[in-house]
Amino acid sequence: PxxxxxxxxxxxxxxxxxxxxxxxxxxxxxxxxxxxxxxxxxxxxxxxxxxxxxxxxxxxxxxxxxxxxxxxxxxxxxxGGQRIFEPRKQEWDGRWHLAVYSLPEKKRRLRNDLRKRLSWLGFGRLAPGTWISPHERHAEVAAMLDDLGAREYAEIFSGLRLEGGDDREIVERCWDLRSLNQQYARFIARWEPEFEKCTQSLVRGDGLSPANCFAQRFWITHEYSPFPRLDPNLPVALLPDGWLGDRAAAVFNGYRNLLNERSKEFIETALTGVNGRTI
Missing domain, CATH: 1.10.10.10 (Winged helix-like DNA-binding domain superfamily/Winged helix DNA-binding domain)
Known part of the structure; x- marks a missing residue:
């Protein structure tokens, strides 16, 4: 479809x-x-x-x-979309950051919006009304709460160490990384061969046209763009063995960069508008 x-x-x-x-x-x-x-x-x-x-x-x-x-x-x-080029955080100080909310039953729609937006910001659900992240995103969460009109129902706690719990067990409880890794595997299977084929074509001097470069660059971006909202971008210490997110990111960034120059040729032509004016 x-x-x-x-x-x-x-x-x-x-x-x-x-x-x-x-x-x-x-x-x-x-x-x-x-x-x-x-x-x-x-x-x-x-x-x-x-x-x-x-x-x-x-x-x-x-x-x-x-x-x-x-x-x-x-x-x-x-x-979420702003995190599409965010590098993975290599080091982690072992501290967690929590967003906790309590809403009356009549605020069900607001509760659903809060869940969705916290997930977009990379938080995972630890317990009902309690969401957790290894990243300090106090400013983003506060802005989101203000945007939803939910500040009075929520609290943000930063820099907590969780006693008596294994950090990887917390990750397993809060995020479905197995399903996400399968999605990364499908992305790699779809785009890595295209990346290699296009690289070889450019070496031979018979690369894609500017319009085709634009289309290919757009579609890989389109297919990759949901990942920032699905992937909490966990530090390396919290990732499972066999994690494919970084390989998928390398394919995404490498193929986009390869297509950039010829894609720009098409974009500049397309954006030339009334009386030859380019916006």
Missing amino acids: HPQTQFIIFVLFGDVIVHRGGQAWTASLLRMLDVLGVSERAARSTLSRMRRKGWLKPEREGRHSLYALTAKGRRILEE
């Missing part, structure tokens, strides 16, 4: 457009989405839907429109 067009547009903004002024002409978006296999009709209806949801805002210039993310749309990208 074709990936959800809405998600494709979010990845396009996060990976391409926010780094080039944050705005794109409708025609530029349609051109890039066409290369990615999205029809003009599907693209236009999705852009309209994202505008109605308050994620995108259009700015009219005569008969043409520029699209940009709203503050609400940027928040969706930034939580």
Whole structure:
């Protein structure tokens, strides 16, 4: 099945457009989405839907429109997505950080939102209403609580050592790393051969066209982009044997870097809009 067009547009903004002024002409978006296999009709209806949801805002210039993310749309990208290039923390001081909340039953929706957002920030569920992370993310959690209007229901505790418990047992309780490792294995099986094949093609001088480089670079980013929200990015000391996350990250970063220059050629052409203006 074709990936959800809405998600494709979010990845396009996060990976391409926010780094080039944050705005794109409708025609530029349609051109890039066409290369990615999205029809003009599907693209236009999705852009309209994202505008109605308050994620995108259009700015009219005569008969043409520029699209940009709203503050609400940027928040969706930034939580989790900002960790897509975050290096793994090699050293760990053995301290844990807790977020604890207690909500009345009528706040069920807020409870669900809290769980989802804490998970995005790399926390694991230790017990009902108690989430844990080896990373100090006090500022991010506080901002998230303010965003949800949940500050009065939650407390953040930092720098705790858990007595009488094995840290790896805590990891097993709080995160399903076995399932995540299987997803990494599938990602590697899909993209490592492509990376090797493309490397050999470039050595022979018969590499992909700029449009194909853009498409390949986009799709590997699209497929990798859920991992920052699934992977708590645990320190090496807490990882299980045979962990594939770092190998998957090496494939992701290596293939993207290989495709960068030719992909940029297509992007610069696509983003040239009204009267040759590039945003």
